[in-house]
Amino acid sequence: RITAKDLVKIYRIGEVDVHALRGVSLRVEAGEFVTVVGASGSGKSTLLHILGGLTHPTSGEVSIDGRAYGSLSDAQRTALRRRNIGFVFQKFNLLPTLDARGNIELAREIAGPEAGVPQHRDRLIDLLGIRARLNHRPNQLSGGEQQRVAIARALVNEPRILLADEPTGNLDSKNSDAVLQVLQELNRSLGQTIVMITHNPDAAAFGNRTLHMRDGQIVG
Amino acid sequence: RITAKDLVKIYRIGEVDVHALRGVSLRVEAGEFVTVVGASGSGKSTLLHILGGLTHPTSGEVSIDGRAYGSLSDAQRTALRRRNIGFVFQKFNLLPTLDARGNIELAREIAGPEAGVPQHRDRLIDLLGIRARLNHRPNQLSGGEQQRVAIARALVNEPRILLADEPTGNLDSKNSDAVLQVLQELNRSLGQTIVMITHNPDAAAFGNRTLHMRDGQIVG
Numbered sequence A, B: 001r002i003t004a005k006d007l008v009k010i011y012r013i014g015e016v017d018v019h020a021l022r023g024v025s026l027r028v029e030a031g032e033f034v035t036v037v038g039a040s041g042s043g044k045s046t047l048l049h050i051l052g053g054l055t056h057p058t059s060g061e062v063s064i065d066g067r068a069y070g071s072l073s074d075a076q077r078t079a080l081r082r083r084n085i086g087f088v089f090q091k092f093n094l095l096p097t098l099d100a101r102g103n104i105e106l107a108r109e110i111a112g113p114e115a116g117v118p119q120h121r122d123r124l125i126d127l128l129g130i131r132a133r134l135n136h137r138p139n140q141l142s143g144g145e146q147q148r149v150a151i152a153r154a155l156v157n158e159p160r161i162l163l164a165d166e167p168t169g170n171l172d173s174k175n176s177d178a179v180l181q182v183l184q185e186l187n188r189s190l191g192q193t194i195v196m197i198t199h200n201p202d203a204a205a206f207g208n209r210t211l212h213m214r215d216g217q218i219v220g
């Protein structure tokens, strides 16, 4: 379960304050599939990074299963994240010097004893249609192929929570449907908790509920 | 006018050949707005890079207004590209050390005497809704904001040809519509030639015709 209370995030650029989040509270129960929509710049990625413990809020608190990030050391927060959270970044964040296989394997190595089993990795690779591209480095992959490698990397350890930032933004409808079917299947059969940002209204419909953001707030 | 004849592009990865383009021919007349659709990995970005003179085909020829890339020196091809072609990249390719204003201004400086006028730049910035973000560097911008800066940069010199690789992939519907309206307006009022890759069927409908790609070929 993810709990967030009164999240505020203010960035400073020169003399100006950018209010990226203006007081966001939410609760995602274990096993939910929540989608997040809203205009460009409305604070979606900022929210996801804070939920994942990658960014500190200016004020407010996030807890994972009752453990508040603010009460943990950096090392403890990193360990919590590595064991529980898979993250698909809006710009993929693949390591440029490793090929697709290496990027996915690195995620398994980092998880140590919590690493996913090889059969799960192989099944994901086939479901996402990237088996023929495992030897390619990121700059030798199409945009949509990079995105699918990023998705495989996020899912390979069967994380309890998946935070996905526009995972179908670079995909055609056929591949997009395949990805959403995979996410829905993992949610229904493994009870994986998913928070997914999307601009695609059809993709938003895959969640069991949708949060709308505008100007740094969740709006009813 | 853009003419392409029998384009083949083969990448080599280790022992394996990847046939990204398998014989593509096309003609885009001056003033056309052509959209390109197709599955992830079907060769769309490869085609666009070759049309823009950024990548050499393995075989085949591209000509811009009758001048074949293959007959030009590297310096001549670069000059032809800078004067005539604006490119919106699938991953934006903004310079990380410059802010949004700097990225856009650099495009004007590079064009030298062919630079667009400041009024055109200012109008684009307002139409794309990025005026409040000009002091932000790319990693201080949302995904959709980076995309809109990349679009402004490509258009600021009023290039005769715009090659746009999924320019609305990271945008919500409102911003996406705004971008497509801008492109349609430039095409209709200035006669700007546009070749746009998109996964969004609604966006594809903005062109006067659509090319479908599958497995490295244009299919009827």
Ligand SMILES: Nc1ncnc2c1ncn2[C@@H]1O[C@H](COP(=O)(O)OP(=O)(O)OP(=O)(O)O)[C@@H](O)[C@H]1O
Binding pocket: A133, A136, A139, A140, A141, A142, A143, A144, A145, A170, A171, A172, B011, B012, B013, B018, B019, B020, B038, B039, B040, B041, B042, B043, B044, B045, B046, B047, B090
């Ligand atoms: N530098 C490279 N080296 C090897 N293979 C490459 C390279 N660039 C692209 N490819 C391969 O060529 C094929 C076509 O790539 P391309 O980027 O043109 O696809 P695309 O249609 O733009 O896909 P997407 O919709 O996912 O962006 C892909 O299968 C990709 O893996």
Ligand SMILES: Nc1ncnc2c1ncn2[C@@H]1O[C@H](COP(=O)(O)OP(=O)(O)OP(=O)(O)O)[C@@H](O)[C@H]1O
Binding pocket: A011, A012, A013, A018, A019, A020, A038, A039, A040, A041, A042, A043, A044, A045, A046, A047, A090, B133, B136, B139, B140, B141, B142, B143, B144, B145, B170, B171, B172
């Ligand atoms: N590091 C930063 N420094 C300054 N401002 C930032 C930074 N990161 C984000 N912002 C600003 O905060 C606002 C929210 O950004 P965020 O990335 O959360 O938006 P988003 O909803 O994900 O947008 P998109 O749909 O375009 O990806 C944006 O206006 C952006 O310019």
Ligand SMILES: [Mg+2]
Binding pocket: A044, A045, A046, A090, A165, B142, B143, B144
């Ligand atoms: Mg975002």
Ligand SMILES: [Mg+2]
Binding pocket: A142, A143, A144, B044, B045, B046, B090, B165
């Ligand atoms: Mg592409």
